[in-house]
Amino acid sequence: MKCRSCRAPAVIDVRRHNAGFCHPCFVRHCREQVERSIRAYDMIRPGERVLVAVSGGKDSLALWDILLDTGVDADGLYLGLGIADYSDESGRYARAYATKRGARLVEIDLPEAFGYDIPTGSAAARRAPCSACGLSKRHLFNQAALDGSYDVVATGHNLDDEAAVLFGNVLRWDLAYLGRQYPVLPGSHGFARKVKPLVRLSERETAAYCVLQGIDYIVDECPMSSGNRHIGYKEALNEIEARSPGSKASFYFGFLERVSPLVASAAEEEKEGLHPCPGCGSPTVSEICAFCKLVERAGGHL
Amino acid sequence: MRVLLRNPSRELDLPGPIAVSALLERLDVNRESVLVIVDGTLVTGDTSVDDTATVEVRPVISGGAR
Numbered sequence: 527m528k529c530r531s532c533r534a535p536a537v538i539d540v541r542r543h544n545a546g547f548c549h550p551c552f553v554r555h556c557r558e559q560v561e562r563s564i565r566a567y568d569m570i571r572p573g574e575r576v577l578v579a580v581s582g583g584k585d586s587l588a589l590w591d592i593l594l595d596t597g598v599d600a601d602g603l604y605l606g607l608g609i610a611d612y613s614d615e616s617g618r619y620a621r622a623y624a625t626k627r628g629a630r631l632v633e634i635d636l637p638e639a640f641g642y643d644i645p646t647g648s649a650a651a652r653r654a655p656c657s658a659c660g661l662s663k664r665h666l667f668n669q670a671a672l673d674g675s676y677d678v679v680a681t682g683h684n685l686d687d688e689a690a691v692l693f694g695n696v697l698r699w700d701l702a703y704l705g706r707q708y709p710v711l712p713g714s715h716g717f718a719r720k721v722k723p724l725v726r727l728s729e730r731e732t733a734a735y736c737v738l739q740g741i742d743y744i745v746d747e748c749p750m751s752s753g754n755r756h757i758g759y760k761e762a763l764n765e766i767e768a769r770s771p772g773s774k775a776s777f778y779f780g781f782l783e784r785v786s787p788l789v790a791s792a793a794e795e796e797k798e799g800l801h802p803c804p805g806c807g808s809p810t811v812s813e814i815c816a817f818c819k820l821v822e823r824a825g826g827h828l
Numbered sequence: 829m830r831v832l833l834r835n836p837s838r839e840l841d842l843p844g845p846i847a848v849s850a851l852l853e854r855l856d857v858n859r860e861s862v863l864v865i866v867d868g869t870l871v872t873g874d875t876s877v878d879d880t881a882t883v884e885v886r887p888v889i890s891g892g893a894r
Contacts, residue, residue: 527872539872541860546872583890686889733863733888737870747835747890760889764860 538734541771549738556735559726560592567710569721574677576600577718579667580623580631582616584743585682587623588732589724591741593680594627600680603670605663606635608643609750616744623741632674634666640821644750647824655750658820665808665817671718678713683722686729689774690759692781705793708786716802716809728774830882831855844881849873851883861889 527536529548536546540555547555564570576593580586580602593600604620607613617633624631637643640662642650648658671679688707695703713719724732736743751757766773800809805818814822831840833855842851848864848871859873865884866877877883 527874536872537870538863539874584888585890728860729888729890730860730863733886734870737863737865737886745834745886747887751890757889761858761861764858764889767860768858 537738538731540728540731542728542767542775544771552734552738556588556727556731557592557596560589560723561596563709563723563726564721567708567721569710569719569723570598570678570680574599575675576678576680577632577667577671577674577676578602579663579679579681580604580620581682582619582623582744583682584733584736584741584745585684585687585724585729587619587682587741587743588727588735588739589680589682590623590629591627591735591739593723594629601630601632601674601676603632603634603667605666606633606637607659607662608635608637609645609748612744612746612749615746619742619744632670634670636662636666640825642821642824647820648750651820651823653820656754656756658824659750661816661820665806665815668718668720669806669808672716676718678719678721680721680723682724682732684724684727684729684732685774685778686760686763687756688722688725689763689778690756692778693759693763694755701789701792702795704781704785705789705791708782708790714797714809716800716807725778829877829879832882832884833857834885834887844879845876847873848875848877851877852885855885857885862887 527539527546529536529551530545531551532548534548537549538552539546570576576598578586578590578593578600580590590600590602602620602624604617606617620631644655644659648655651658667679692707695707709722709725711720763774799811803810803815803818805814808815808817829842829844831842833840849859852859863886864871865886866875866881
């Protein structure tokens with residue numbers, strides 16, 4: 527197979543584009559896709575400071591690398607989740623990348639700062655581990671961005687992540703979630719802008735990017751996520767994609783173009799009644815926010 | 829050839845030469861969900877892998893709430 531752009535031998539085939547790429551042209555392709563998303567959804571404006579949520583996995587490290595290479599002022603934030611060896615190892619990858627690039631990595635350790643880790647905290651709070659983890663991450667990424675005066679939080683959600691979430695939201699016809707599902711969530715009082723610049727890249731592409739660029743990342747999957755529903759959706763979508771390349775992209779981008787504008791109001795309704803949480807000051811519609819509730823139930827269970 | 833697989837981690841010994849896409853079919857692995865790295869180099873589906881190669885089939889699916 528030859529590279530679509532320069533006819534050199536290809537190292538990666540991307541069937542959805544019906545194309546192969548050599549190493550330099552593939553790196554250029556990835557940067558172009560990210561820059562295109564940033565422009566199309568007005569994700570990051572010139573001169574803005576970005577906080578990248580870095581897990582030590584392929585997506586967040588590829589994102590951080592591409593942002594730095596394209597001249598974005600981007601620091602990393604690593605959250606220690608206390609998932610035994612997995613967290614130790616993923617933290618090492620995040621730190622090693624930051625050192626190699628001379629980039630700034632902010633670290634927050636969940637057990638140290640809040641007195642719980644994901645395995646024990648989720649059990650104590652009677653939440654699924656991925657739910658407690660997602661809630662903790664969303665809250666702490668946002669808080670760290672506000673505390674550090676960052677304009678934007680960037681996460682490594684890729685096309686597969688977004689297509690899988692969309693699939694789940696459609697299966698349940700969850701209009702509030704569908705209304706909120708967009709590559710950029712604008713900032714508002716108490717919320718930093720949140721952006722997903724990798725939505726035009728599949729996770730196979732972000733993994734290939736890391737392999738080709740010599741970025742070491744944690745390959746093993748989080749031990750808490752096995753059997754997770756989200757992974758099941760990804761596998762189902764990949765079955766369709768294998769038979770009909772481009773299906774995931776048309777599913778997701780068709781939604782953004784044609785359906786998202788119709789359901790956006792469902793998310794707006796949820797914003798009514800927001801007030802600052804008495805515990806942490808974050809906007810919430812409940813008496814206390816979901817994160818403070820989690821800390822209340824999970825804290826001290828180490 | 830030595831074939832290294834993950835989730836669970838295991839090693840297989842299979843005869844070559846064989847094209848990467850045929851190898852994945854034989855292993856019943858969806859090509860959308862993996863990268864194939866032959867002797868340390870990323871390769872495309874039409875690459876022929878010879879008998880002496882070491883092939884890593886690296887999953888790319890990550891999950892959970894991120």
